[in-house]
Amino acid sequence: MSKYNIAIVGGTGIVGLELLKVLEERKFPVNELRLFASAGSSGSSLKFKGSRFKVQELRRDGFKDIDIAFFAVDSRISKKCAPLAIQNRAIVIDKSNAFRMDKDVPLVVPEVNPDAIKRHKGIIASPNCSTIPLVMVLKPLHDYFRVKRVIVSTYQSVSGAGLKAIQQMEKQIKSKIPSSQFSIRNWYAFNAIPQIDSFGSDDYTAEESKMIRESLKILNDYSIKITTTCVRIPVYCGHSESVNIETDKPITVATVRRLLGKTKGIKVMDNPQEGIYPMPIDVAGKDDVYVGRIRKDPTVKNGINLWIVSDNLRKGAALNAVQIAESLIF
Ligand SMILES: NC(=O)c1ccc[n+]([C@@H]2O[C@H](COP(=O)([O-])OP(=O)(O)OC[C@H]3O[C@@H](n4cnc5c(N)ncnc54)[C@H](OP(=O)(O)O)[C@@H]3O)[C@@H](O)[C@H]2O)c1
Incomplete structure (x- = not known):
């Protein structure tokens, strides 16, 4: 070879x-x-x-x-x-x-x-590390149901901001209360920061705009409407995404589970009655994109909600x- x-x-x-x-x-x-x-x-x-x-x-x-x-x-x-x-x-x-x-x-x-x-x-x-798991999940659903609109909120780990950010969070955890050593916008510990990267003139952050533009380019379908909110949370590794998907064709939870279950690189981990769903703590270090909390959105004609977790350093x-x-x- x-x-x-x-x-x-x-x-x-x-x-x-x-x-x-x-x-x-x-x-x-x-x-x-x-x-x-x-x-x-x-x-x-x-x-x-x-x-x-x-x-x-x-x-x-x-x-x-x-x-x-x-x-x-x-x-x-x-x-x-x-x-x-x-x-x-x-x-x-x-x-x-x-x-x-x-x-x-x-x-x-x-x-x-x-x-x-x-x-x-x-x-x-x-x-981008949040775009990859999103398009992995959207692709089989788009092929089958035709995705019309997607609303995504991310919960992104600190390793997504690089090695120095992890070191900063460790110092912050020890010092417990915000100190002047760090800008409050970089205070990762015990916090949720609704800003990843800089703001554009439309008040979306660059991370949010990247997720939208990159997803459309990869899926090669600019008719899909995607809106995003990206948030940094004090997790070491593993980005999570809460995703609401509206489709053209009628969508069922069973078919979503079946389609995602047979997609290479995706693992469905979804048994809410037994408390089974993916979390960064079990997904960190793994290669697959994990999906759980798959449920119908009854507020629209054809809609579902689901929860994605993937290791931002590996698949991301x-x-x-x-x-x-x-x-x-x-
Ligand atoms: N972290 C994630 O989850 C993630 C996911 C997807 C994409 N990315 C992207 O991947 C890239 C790297 O991110 P990271 O998180 O790995 O950042 P990082 O931990 O901060 O690492 C940055 C790297 O860049 C090197 N570097 C800095 N200045 C340099 C220079 N002048 N010449 C050559 N190398 C230089 C650093 O070397 P020194 O050690 O010598 O400073 C270090 O190896 C970024 O573009 C980021 O957006 C990151």
């Missing part, structure tokens, strides 16, 4: 570290591994398959002979450095927001729109990126 030269830009971040784990677990055929981060991490090392690999500061010539470059950095760095990787004929799989809405860049969830990968011109974008980030890479090579 061929082996590939792999670079991870942002290898020391929370997504970069998960990428290393997923590549190892899934036995991705790695020949050479190059890890890049900021100058501050240069000289440190990270473990992969029992060996230690040096972390380097990203250089212009860093992508020579690289086949696949995973970018797990801020979108400004992706914008600046992904072109360097492409000039060296590497294929870029980008976890940031830098290229997602670019019409020449496929935005891919392999279970939902695998064919889009074939249209890449050097960059493939992996969607690293796993989806590695699955994209697997589609390129297998």
Whole structure:
């Protein structure tokens, strides 16, 4: 089997570290591994398959002979450095927001729109960590019932804001009351913050707008109406979403359970009478997108409510990126 030269830009971040784990677990055929981060991490090392690999500061010539470059950095760095990787004929799989809405860049969830990968011109974008589980669930329902309108409220974990945010929350938990050391908008502990990313002129946050625009691009149907509210809550890992779905055709709970139950990458965990439903605490570390609390919405003609939980670092980030890479090579 061929082996590939792999670079991870942002290898020391929370997504970069998960990428290393997923590549190892899934036995991705790695020949050479190059890890890049900021100058501050240069000289440190990270473990992969029992060996230690040096972390380097990203250089212009860093992508020579690289086949696949995973970018797990801020979108400004992706914008600046992904072109360097492409000039060296590497294929870029980008976890940031830098290229997602670019019409020449496929935005891919392999279970939902695998064919889009074939249209890449050097960059493939992996969607936002809340968009991925949403479209995984919407796709089979849209194919069967035709989804007309979706109302989503998210409950997003602190790991979604990166490694530093986790460290901040741990300090906050210890100090218990808000201190001037942190802005109140970054006070994760014991809080629910209805702002993820900055506000646009329409008073939606960038996270909310991203979820809407990305979902429509992936589902390739701009007739679906989607509205979102994104909230950060003090959970370490695992994003939850409360989703109300209105469809064109009559929808039943039994058919929703059956359709989702046979969809690859989704697990239905739904027995309310026994108190069974997914929660971040059991879903963290797992690959599947979990769905529960499936119930009829009696206030509209054809509607249901459901609850989605998925690990934002795995399917929401690293796993989806590695699955994209697997589609390129297998
Ligand atoms: N966290 C999630 O759940 C999640 C999910 C989906 C997508 N994403 C996206 O994935 C990307 C990474 O997020 P994260 O949560 O992993 O953030 P993070 O934990 O803050 O990690 C950021 C990474 O970027 C590196 N970096 C910073 N400045 C750099 C520079 N000038 N050159 C090269 N590397 C540099 C950091 O290196 P140092 O350690 O040296 O500072 C670190 O490895 C972001 O675009 C984010 O939006 C995150």
